[in-house]
Amino acid sequence: MTTAAPSADDFLTDFHHVATFGATAANGVDRQAATAEDKLSRDWFAGFVADRGWELRVDGIGNMFALIEFVPGAPYVLIGSHLDSQPLGGRFDGAYGVIAALHAAERVAADVGDSGGRATFNLGVVNWFNEEGGRFAPSIMGSSVFAGLMDENEMLRVRDLDGVSVAEALDAIGYRGDDPRPAVAGYAEIHIEQGRILEREGIDIGAVDSSWYTQKLDVEVIGEQSHTGATAMADRHDALVAASKVVLLVHDVTTKFVAQDGSGDDVIVSSVGRFTVEPNSPIVVARRVHLVADLRSASPEIVQAARDGLIADIAAIAKEHDIAIEVRDFDVRDIQRFPHTGVELVEKVAADLGLSVRPIRTMAGHDSVPMNRIVPTVMMFIPSVDGVSHCEREFSTDDDMVSGLGALTRVAWEMVHGALAEDAS
Structure with a gap:
């Protein structure tokens, strides 16, 4: 039946x-x-x-x-x-x-x-x-x-x-x-x-x-809080500016990998879906930004390559802005x-x-x-x-x-x- x-x-x-x-x-x-x-x-x-x-x-x-x-x-x-x-x-x-x-x-x-x-x-x-x-x-x-x-x-x-x-x-x-x-x-x-x-x-x-295959990166950008009007640009350690560059890195990493069959289909997708700013005041240079990056592909090797490239590029941003950026792997799914x-x-x-x-x-x-x-x-x-x-x-x-x-x-x-x-x- x-x-x-x-x-x-x-x-x-x-x-x-x-x-x-x-x-x-x-x-x-x-x-x-x-x-x-x-x-x-x-x-x-x-x-x-x-x-x-x-x-x-x-x-x-x-x-x-x-x-x-x-x-x-x-x-x-x-x-x-x-x-x-x-x-x-x-x-x-x-x-x-x-x-x-x-x-x-x-x-x-x-x-x-x-x-x-x-x-x-x-x-x-x-x-x-x-x-x-x-x-x-x-x-x-x-x-x-x-x-x-x-x-x-x-x-x-x-x-x-x-x-x-x-x-x-x-x-x-x-x-x-x-x-x-x-x-x-x-x-x-x-x-x-x-x-x-x-x-x-x-x-x-x-x-x-x-x-x-899926994996996320927990990213914490740690700068220094200061006055938006009174602090000279050269003296700032702006976590939000650095975090914004990280967002663009996550978005652009997908362009480094292309389908081998010439189809133009995505072989990896990426995003930053959560982004929080502290203290989130209109007259304070941000001291901390927390964001979550999401990488997904049918190929674990592509995700790993994208992840490794991002880690290196994020370290360069931290050095450029004289701030600390901590990156943690989490929620990895085979x-x-x-x-x-x-x-x-x-x-x-x-x-x-x-x-x-x-x-x-x-x-x-x-x-x-x-x-x-x-x-x-x-x-x-x-x-x-x-x-x-x-x-x-x-x-x-x-x-x-x-x-x-x-x-x-x-x-x-x-x-x-x-x-x-x-x-x-």
Whole structure:
């Protein structure tokens, strides 16, 4: 037996309702981790679970699990994503995957009951804590703690720019739990692509087969505070001027690497996304700037070469401006290759549903990346209009979301009934 599709109307009603939590004037959402807006989405998740009589667990880092038991004592196939957003972010990133997972799980649970058959594994839906990392760095925190890649106590001590710790923020909204984490047999996630490939090629579903190599640099520029009017230019040690040059270095490092096939495609991308200035006064030369640089490529060697070049160039800037610049490597993530059997499962499901499909890599990080380290993991994409994400203009159509919901439902059904079980052994 293969499971039927969930109600498209019910799913879309819930999706567009959740998009009102933290809604912005430009049709986005601002629902950063462990804020009041995030609490609204978490309360909605908990209500969905309670209405269906499922078990709800919340672990010590704020991950939420909706658990449906088919086989007492068996591990769970988890499906889901995250409900937190970037500041002034989009309403699709993450939330689509959680809401689709809840509706897929409801359909699978009904069909398992109706079939009278015996599933191999239980089924759970997860809302991971702080995937975005906009308020608390690093990103992909909840799933990385779950997978044993980050230390829970260390992550609970992380503080936002206002000095609030993860533990304090979770306590404030009532979502630092102490429930045991479920044993897992597999994981599946559906997400907007956050790129243009599927839209450009007219493809319905992307079956993710690998992720890019990622690493960040934590950069602290330490100058000397002084008066903007009374201090001679030659006597200044301006941290902001030096930091501005570092930003340009990070941006321009990508021009040193070009695709060998002549396609003109990016082989490395870079950015500075967080930049804080002290004391940030209009009449004070900055004494300290903290910034985070992000380097990503399909080639670890290219990232390493870019990183080494930046370190040398940043040292030269420090010498030029007679200031100190401290650079620390962090949040380094190796390339992850997703199970070939999982890619084949997505291709089979898509064919059964009459959907077009292609293998695709992910340049962005997702909760599926740490989960793929511990259990067989399936990652799927649906098209993103213009490839835009992490902003209010982010958009995917209702039709594409519903198609992806159908695919996730079939994948969950297959995994609950033993698909990818051999990869777990």
